[in-house]
Amino acid sequence: MLTREEALAIQSDWDRQQEVYLPYREEVAGVLVDVVGAPARVLDLAGGTGTLAGRLLDRLPEAEVTVLDLSPALLAIAEASLPGVELVRADLGAPGWVEALPHKEYDFVLTMTAMHCFAEERLRQLYREVRGILAPGGVFANADRMPDAPARTEPSDAWARWWAGIAAHPALEALVGQQNGTSADFYPPVAWHGEALRAAGFAEVGTLWQQQGQAVVRALSAPGGPGTPRSSAPPA
Ligand SMILES: C[S@@+](CC[C@H](N)C(=O)[O-])C[C@H]1O[C@@H](n2cnc3c(N)ncnc32)[C@H](O)[C@@H]1O
Incomplete structure (x- = not known):
């Protein structure tokens, strides 16, 4: 069994490992948490070990958070570290993931x-x-590397070392080898995301934060302005 203390320590190691690839990770996570601002229903897509969900709940304990990911090992860490969060194992590589969600709207x-x-x-x-x-007026935000020109990251074994480390834990050992998804390593620039989000029907698409090839883009599900989450809506 994975204790909460162990899961939190593994999560922390995950964050340090991820910083090798996304140096502004903590700043970026803060930007995403600020997007929410008040308790609401939130989906963390491909949320991994739940480190973003944890930051969100530290700030907004009343938020209703779902973490979706494909990796059973990462979800097991999220489960042990974040009691009360809804966890969904689903593959974002095909449309069926939507049916696996516990709620119809976020x-x-x-x-x-x-x-x-x-x-x-x-x-x-x-x-x-x-x-x-997304509910009417709902918001999508994506933080990732979005370089204007093809960018090279220094090769690092941080990812492989982290996975080897968690495989040593008896509660995770059997899960590590299971389906973890593959990466297309598709890193288009901010402008590509803006165009794709508009083409997908989003409104008010913009860049919230940008630094050294990393960015946070935000888009509204429909015109009508941000800040109309269901939790703050007046009673019918
Ligand atoms: C670099 S990690 C980031 C995890 C988390 N968002 C974070 O910042 O800590 C990429 C995540 O995408 C997930 N992932 C990759 N392919 C997926 C797929 N087809 N369906 C669902 N999740 C997937 C991985 O399991 C992993 O958790």
């Missing part, structure tokens, strides 16, 4: 360092599917 869909896993046509379709599960 006020916010956030995703961090994950959309590069999908090839161009799949990501365009995924953006349409995300729009389909």
Whole structure:
């Protein structure tokens, strides 16, 4: 069994490992949490070990958070570290993931360092599917590497070392080898995401933050302005 303390320590190691690939990770996570701002229903897409969900709940304990990912090992870490979060194991590589969600609509869909896993046509379709599960006025935000020109990251074994480390834990050992998804390593620039989000039917698409080839893009599900999550809506 994985204790909460162990899961939190593994999560922390995950964050340090991910910083090798996304140096502004903590800043970016803060930008995503700020997007939500008030308690609401939030989906963390390809949320991995749940580190973004954890930051969100630290700030907004009343938020209703779902973490979706394909990796059973990462979800097991999320489960042990974040009691009360709804966890969904589903494959974003095909449209069926929408049916696996516990709710039909979300006020916010956030995703961090994950959309590069999908090839161009799949990501365009995924953006349409995300729009389909957002409540009117709902917000989607994607943080990832979005370089204007092809960028090289220094090779690092941080990823492989982290996975080898968790495989040593008896509760995770059997899960590590199971389906973990593959990455298309598709890193288009901010302008590509803007165009794809508009083509998917989003409105008010913009860049919230940008630094050294990393960015956070935000889009509204429909005109009408942000800040109309269901939790703050007046009673009918
Ligand atoms: C670099 S990790 C980022 C995880 C998390 N968002 C974070 O920032 O800590 C990429 C995530 O995408 C998930 N992923 C990759 N392909 C997937 C797929 N087809 N369906 C669902 N999740 C997938 C991986 O399991 C992993 O958790």
